[in-house]
Amino acid sequence: MPNLILHHFDFSPFAEKARLVLGFKDLAWDSVQIPMVMPKPDLMPLTGGYRKTPVLQIGADVYCDTRLIARELERRFPSPTLFPDGNRGLSLALSHWSDTALFEPGAGLSMALTTQVPEAVLADRREFFTFMDFSRLASDIPHLSTQLRANAALVDEQLADGRAYLLGALCGWADITSYFALWMARTFVPAAQDLLASFARTHAWEARMRAIGHGRRREISAAAALETARTAMPEPGRGVDGSDPLALSEGDAVRVTPADYGRVPVYGTLVTLDTEEVAVRRSAAEVGTVVTHFPRIGYRIERAGSA
Template sequence: MSADASSIILHQYDISPFSEKVRVVFGIKGLDWFACDEPVIMPKPELVALTGGYRKIPVMQIGADIYCDTQIIIRELERRFPKPSIFTGGDKGLGWGMGLWTDRSFFMAAVAVIFGNAPDAMGEDFKADRTKLMGRPFDTEAMKAGAPLMAEQLRANFGWLEEQLADGRKFLMGEAPGIADANAYYNLAFIRWIVPAAMKSAEAMPHLAAWEKRVTAIGHGNRQEISRDAALDIAKSATSIEVVKADPGEPNGLKPGDKVTVMADDYGRDPIAGELVSSSAQHIALKRSDPRVGDVVVHFPRAGFLVMRS
């Protein structure tokens, strides 16, 4: 099967923890998708041509619509492919809020434990790149010193999952996997890929250990590969399906046609400028143009991102 404007293209790399979150959702929904492998560190010229400056991984592309951040990627997958739903136990709202826990405090504990125990796992170029991304030193010596303390934090996060699973349920919200499982699982996968010995505390929790194996067994759907140039060619030949729509509830009166800039509020705060196409409490879409891909619409979530008039 060859990719076209209707295909799901995930700009990712295999050891990207946040890409793993999306890949688990692909598995839950049994989706066909194309992996477009991007560099782990900058420069990422093809990705930047699509996004206008957003450099974090993953990014999902469907035709000329570009989705940045796992929150908006998963929201769009649920909208386009609602069956089976990722909301399996009354978690339609709180499932999103859980993502801020797993993407921030849980993830940062995992990062500290990983690089505190394996400070040279990714090399000096990676450290320099992540220093620029984070806006502060990626100090593996400090992580090494703090690793014992962060191991305690990590075990506490594992313990919450163990308690949730303690009644014998198969997945975090019940008998079927969903967004809660994808949100939590990728942190365990990330640790296991690089420092499997750091998973001892999780392996000592019987419900959590069994759950991890069940989520792993879900797989990643049907993956195929696509080159970066081929993905950009699809974007250039496609037209966005996003409909121009004003949101009367916009707190600061933003409306279609306004020039705005969007950036993450935590790290990787590269500003992306464009013309507002549509917005809501959970979503904002900007139209922008690049010589390599033509006109595209770039989508972001609202939680975790800042929107400013240009």
């Protein structure tokens, strides 16, 4: 199998999820640091326009969005499992809660209060994070603080019986996807230390999560990652589910667009469509032919005039 290449930047909270999965599975991986704002000229040939962080590249296959990155790493490296005790569906469903209810108030507070994020990044995110009302951010600090605290309290309640991890004795995706939002709050929101101070069990759990580490990481250049894509063949697609309500067929020209924020469409030829994933084949001079994969949940798929 080609090397795992994570396109990310160290400050990215969503990338922290992916790094922890790599650590949890004790994997060796290559790291490509990408810019925190557009333009991202070495990433676009791989993704076809998707700009969010992180992106996982395996040869000529490009996996966008942590929800799919987790599934794909689990498929290729099943042990140790991210879904212990038969909790796969529940764990994956929890991503939505952590990416919105737990993450968004912390993200709002970090935009309002951080001194660490450069002005160019703040300016970019004002346009990009369409789920935030920047005009009332300053006056919303108390409200956002309550939302962060009330959602973090759910983590603490879950740990109330003394269990080590959210779903029991074993760590998994439920922990990783919940932890990343608290990692962000603690990293970027100085007031988070006070806001979360009474959650002693959560604090101890966070230390266990930090101890997972990031696996075996090596820095490589973006040029090397593009070369890897250019010299690899994408994996065969899984085909199109005939009972899918969109009634699309393999080979159809489609566009795939995040349904939440950063709604940039990616155009390509459909190779996989099922309830887990949508994948399109595309070509670009820098990478040759690649397949770009997205999770099904949270993405809109439409027919396109041309691929």
